[in-house]
Amino acid sequence: MTDFGDGLAQGADLVAAAEDAVAQATAPLGGRRPDLLAVFVCHPDPDEIGRAGARAMEVAGARVAVGCSAGGVIGDGRGVEARPAVAVWAAALPDATLTPFRLDASRTETGLVVGGMPKNAGADEVGLLLADPYTFPIQGFVEQSADVLGGLPLVGGLASGPGGPGGTRLFLDGVVHERGVVGVTIGGGVRVRTLVSQGCRPIGPTMTVTAAEGPHLQGLAGTPAYTKLEEIVRGLDEADQQMVARGLHLGIAMNEYADDHRQGDFLIRGVVGADPEQGTITVGDVVEVGRTVRFQVRDAASADADLDWLMTRFRGEGGTAGALLFSCNGRGRAMFPDADHDVDAVRRGLSPEGVAGFFAAGEIGPVASRNHLHAFTASVLAFGD
Numbered sequence: 001m002t003d004f005g006d007g008l009a010q011g012a013d014l015v016a017a018a019e020d021a022v023a024q025a026t027a028p029l030g031g032r033r034p035d036l037l038a039v040f041v042c043h044p045d046p047d048e049i050g051r052a053g054a055r056a057m058e059v060a061g062a063r064v065a066v067g068c069s070a071g072g073v074i075g076d077g078r079g080v081e082a083r084p085a086v087a088v089w090a091a092a093l094p095d096a097t098l099t100p101f102r103l104d105a106s107r108t109e110t111g112l113v114v115g116g117m118p119k120n121a122g123a124d125e126v127g128l129l130l131a132d133p134y135t136f137p138i139q140g141f142v143e144q145s146a147d148v149l150g151g152l153p154l155v156g157g158l159a160s161g162p163g164g165p166g167g168t169r170l171f172l173d174g175v176v177h178e179r180g181v182v183g184v185t186i187g188g189g190v191r192v193r194t195l196v197s198q199g200c201r202p203i204g205p206t207m208t209v210t211a212a213e214g215p216h217l218q219g220l221a222g223t224p225a226y227t228k229l230e231e232i233v234r235g236l237d238e239a240d241q242q243m244v245a246r247g248l249h250l251g252i253a254m255n256e257y258a259d260d261h262r263q264g265d266f267l268i269r270g271v272v273g274a275d276p277e278q279g280t281i282t283v284g285d286v287v288e289v290g291r292t293v294r295f296q297v298r299d300a301a302s303a304d305a306d307l308d309w310l311m312t313r314f315r316g317e318g319g320t321a322g323a324l325l326f327s328c329n330g331r332g333r334a335m336f337p338d339a340d341h342d343v344d345a346v347r348r349g350l351s352p353e354g355v356a357g358f359f360a361a362g363e364i365g366p367v368a369s370r371n372h373l374h375a376f377t378a379s380v381l382a383f384g385d
Contacts, residue, residue, distance in 0.1 A: 095189025311349025
C-alpha cells in the first residue's frame with residue numbers, strides 16, 4: 001500500500017529541525033521504512049545545510065533518498081523563503097522500482113562528457129533530477145534527454161546555495177555532494193504523472209515566424225518582428241501594456257498541426273531584447289522559421305488561473321496520493337501575497353496526502369512530451385492513489 005507524508009521544521013538548530021521534519025513526514029507511514037525520501041534545506045551556511053541533509057537521510061533510513069539546498073522550502077502546507085528550514089517528503093512505494101543516480105560533467109578535448117547517466121530500463125515512468133547549475137550543463141542535458149534517455153519524462157529543479165557557486169549541496173543516499181546532478185528513476189508498480197504550470201496568458205494573435213536567425217526573430221506574419229510587436233501592443237488596454245513593459249514572453253507552439261492553439265499549448269520563453277533599428281526581437285531560445293508563436297504576459301492573476309486550470313484538468317485523469325512540487329524562486333512572495341500560494345493550490349486542487357518541495361532556480365518538466373528547463377513555473381510530480 002502506498003502512503004505519503006510531508007514535514008517542515010525551522011529553528012536555529014538545523015540538525016534538530018531535520019529530525020523533526022523527518023518525524024512529521026514519516027508519521028503517516030505507520031512505522032514503515034520510507035522507500036523514497038526527499039530532503040530540501042535552506043540555510044545561509046552550506047556546511048549547516050550538509051549536516052542537516054545528512055542527518056535527515058540517516059534518521060529516515062529510506063531505501064532511496066535525494067535532496068538539495070535551496071533558497072526556500074515547501075512542506076506541511078506552507079512555503080518558507082530565505083529562512084533556516086528543512087522540508088522532508090516521505091513515500092512508501094513497496095512495488096516501485098527506484099534507481100538512484102549521480103551525474104557529473106567533465107571537459108575533454110572533444111567537449112563535455114557526462115558520466116553516470118542512468119539507462120532507461122523500459123519500465124521506468126519518470127526521472128527525478130536535482131541539479132547544481134554552476135557545475136553541470138543542465139539545459140543542454142535536458143534538451144537532449146529525449147534521445148539519451150529514450151523519451152523518459154524528467155521532473156525536478158535547480159538547486160541553489162548561499163553565496164552562489166560552491167554553496168550548493170546535493171543529497172543522495174546518505175552522501176552530500178557539492179556538484180553535478182542527483183536523481184532517481186521511478187518505475188514498476190507505481191503510477192506517476194507530471195504537470196507544468198507556466199503561468200502565462202496570451203496576448204495578440206498567433207503568428208508564423210517568417211524570418212529568424214537563431215534566437216533573433218526578424219519577421220512575424222510577413223512583417224518585421226519589432227513592427228508587429230508595436231502593432232500588437234498598441235491594440236492592448238493600458239493594464240496589459242504595463243504588463244508588457246514589466247516583462248514580455250513568447251509562447252512557441254509545441255504542436256504545429258493543431259487547428260487551434262490555446263493556453264497550455266505553448267512553451268514559454270522570455271523576450272530578452274529588441275532592436276527597433278534592425279526590427280528584431282531576441283528570445284531566450286532558438287526559434288525556427290515556420291514555427292507558430294504568440295506573445296504572452298505573466299502576473300499573479302494569470303499564474304494563479306493557469307495553475308487552477310491545470311489542476312482541474314489533472315483531476316479528471318485520476319486521484320493523487322502524493323506530490324513533489326518545484327516552484328520557481330520568482331514565484332512565492334515575489335509574485336503572490338505569500339509563499340504558500342503554490343502548495344495551497346496543489347493541496348486544494350489534487351488533495352494529496354503529502355506534498356513537499358522547494359523554490360528552485362529553474363524548473364524541469366515536460367511540455368508536449370518533451371523535457372524542458374523552465375523559469376517562473378510550478379512543476380509537479382504526482383503519484384497516483
